[in-house]
Amino acid sequence: MTTSQQAAGSAVGAPAPAAEARGVSKRYGPTVALDSAGIVVAAGETHALVGRNGAGKSTLVSILTGLQRPDSGEVRFDGAAAPSLADRDAWRQRVACVYQKSTIIPTLTVAENLFLNRQAGRGPIGWRGLRRRAGELLAGYGVEVDPAALAGSLTVEQRQLVEIARALSFGARFIILDEPTAQLDAGAIDRLFGRMRELQASGVTFLFISHHLQEVYEVCQTVTVLRDARHILTRPVAALTRDDLVAAMTGETGPSLAAGAARPPVPETAPVVLDVRGLRLAGFYDGVDLTVRAGEMVGLIGSGSSGKVAVAETIAGLRRADAGTVTIGGATPKPGSVPAALAAGLGYLPQDRHREGLVPLLSVAENATLPIAGQLGRAGIVAPARRRAAAERMIQTYDIKTDGPHQPVSDLSGGNAQKVVLARALANEPTALVMVSPTAGVDVRSKASLLGAVTDAAARGTGVLVVSDELDDLRSCDRVLVMFHGQVIRDVPRGWTDADLVSAVEGVGQP
Structure with a gap:
């Protein structure tokens, strides 16, 4: 058998x-x-x-x-x-x-999503009754969501619970x-x-x-x-x-996810390439200070309410802080401007590659070379041969498993799609790189490949800020900053234990 x-x-x-x-x-x-x-x-x-x-x-x-x-x-x-x-x-x-x-479907309400194509029998839909039925269904499974709310306003966690409730409502x-x-x-x-x-x-x-x-x-x-x-x-x-x-x-002994943990320490004389001072955004974080030196890898960890992702998005220009400054490579880009942050020398890997990291209808080559399109031709016209050559170098460098530069990026596996996002973030050899949950949804081999590419970038002098709850993402970092309720509460040097870091994230010992 x-x-x-x-x-x-x-x-x-x-x-x-x-x-x-x-x-x-x-x-x-x-x-x-x-x-x-x-x-x-x-x-x-x-x-x-x-x-x-x-x-x-x-x-x-x-x-x-x-x-x-x-x-x-x-x-x-x-x-x-x-x-x-x-x-x-x-x-x-x-x-x-x-x-x-x-x-x-984000433009429909929670109730409409729950009973899509089965809103009613014959005749017009009774919306009040539909919302009541949805409320009873959600309450039965302990899902605290307003049936009348637009689904697009839900958190990822709430969307998943609504989908589970919808599945169970069919009898599955x-x-x-x-x-x-x-x-x-x-x-x-x-x-x-x-x-x-x-x-x-x-x-x-x-x-x-x-x-x-x-x-x-x-x-x-x-x-x-x-x-x-x-x-x-x-x-x-x-x-x-x-x-x-x-x-x-x-099929072999697993690759080390902390291959960069033995990197030599970054000298204190190394220039600061990312400097955040007094950053404040109401409802998200308050008084955040952090620095990243050239060649340094700094982790940022915290619970969902800590504000860590909002800090990363502010550095990248996706959010505009109420107060404070962000300096990248000695320049202070216009707050709330993604183009200004990129022009200052920032590379950014977003949290959600599907919604924020990729253009699914474009090819691997088109996605990977977006930041350097101006370097691939004259008078604003991209030369296809130059774009293909640049993409082929990226495919080889980052070990992207694909049929070739022409393949639609939507056809790639999760790990290979994430490698395309990272290749694009590093295409301009940025002064500083900010990554949010860089290995989410990728396999153990792809994790090792992705994190290895990041440590290689740090070895070339890029300062790296890794924003993640995944401890394996942080093992190669020189130090890890812990955020709690919108503030940085600890700066943990290399050599931490899992228990120490998790305790800090959960606020153990905090007032």
């Missing part, structure tokens, strides 16, 4: 799995997306699905949700064969997926969560996990997809690993060490 068959099998007399795939294969032309892969998700558990970008996770999810038909193999729910692909209502009653990229008891924590802070992640445990206790089954392996150990009971389109293993989480799990994902 093959490994995937073992994974897809179930014990005689045991309750039927909530979901299972047996011997599933899928090809796209010459590309093998799945090769006799299998997964079994026991009823009432939270089951992790992990693997590097391109391992086959997205293809398996599309088959488990009825969006694609496998070339071979079968899918079953609660022991019964999956519905036909044409019967969408039957699929919605069995499975739902909450994607990393929200499917909530098997929910797939695709990178649900990629854009959440530590507090929101804790609340999401608490809600998952409550729903799990009531009989809801989860398939949890994440690149943050510590979350797998925190919230999941079983883990399945895919690699190179094949099933590698399915084990109880408690039976696998982190090193064993990384080895299963990569």
Whole structure:
């Protein structure tokens, strides 16, 4: 019996799995997306699905949700064969997926999103009754959101909870969560996990997809690993060490995410390339001071309410502070102006690559070379050959897995899309680089590649500010600043322990 068959099998007399795939294969032309892969998700558990970008996770999810038909193999729910692909209502009653990229329509209200295409029977829609039904549905699952609010005004956390409530309202008891924590802070992640445990206790089954392996150990009971389109293993989480799990994902000993931690210290004589003084923005932060020297890597960590992301966005010109100054490479750009910040020598990697980092309809080359378009031709006309050559150098430098510079950036995996964003941020060899959650939603290999490129930039003299809640992002930093309730409360030198940093983030010992 093959490994995937073992994974897809179930014990005689045991309750039927909530979901299972047996011997599933899928090809796209010459590309093998799945090769006799299998997964079994026991009823009432939270089951992790992990693997590097391109391992086959997205293809398996599309088959488990009825969006694609496998070339071979079968899918079953609660022991019964999956519905036909044409019967969408039957699929919605069995499975739902909450994607990393929200499917909530921002211009509609929460109530309209919850009951889209099922607002009423015959006759006009009763809006008051619709909002009442939505309120009852949300209250039943403990989601504190105004049904009349525009969905576009919700936080990422609220959108995810609304999507989960919508899925459950169809009757589905098997929910797939695709990178649900990629854009959440530590507090929101804790609340999401608490809600998952409550729903799990009531009989809801989860398939949890994440690149943050510590979350797998925190919230999941079983883990399945895919690699190179094949099933590698399915084990109880408690039976696998982190090193064993990384080895299963990569086929080798996992790469170090702190390869730059042994970098030589930055001399105190190094010039300051990023200087923030007395920065204040009502409702976000107050009296923020920080400096980054040439070649220095400085971390900035804090809870979602700490104001850390707003500080980064202010430095980049996306927000205008009420008071204070930002100096980049000795110049003070116009407050609230992104072009001025970039012209002063800033490189910026935003928090949400989908909404802020990429132009999805453009190619890899067009996205990566946006900041240097003026250098690729005369009289404002970009020479295609020069743009292609520049993009090919970036693809090689940053190890971007793509069909070529012409490929639409929307076709890339999450990790490779993030590499394009980083390549663009570094295209002008910036004096200072500000990154927000740089490894969110990327696999362990891509994390190592991304962070390695950043430490290389620092070695060339770029000052780096890393804004992140992910401790692995901060291990190469010379020091880490901790924000709490809008203020920098600690400057932690290299050598910190996880417990020390987490305690500081949670405000332990603060008044």
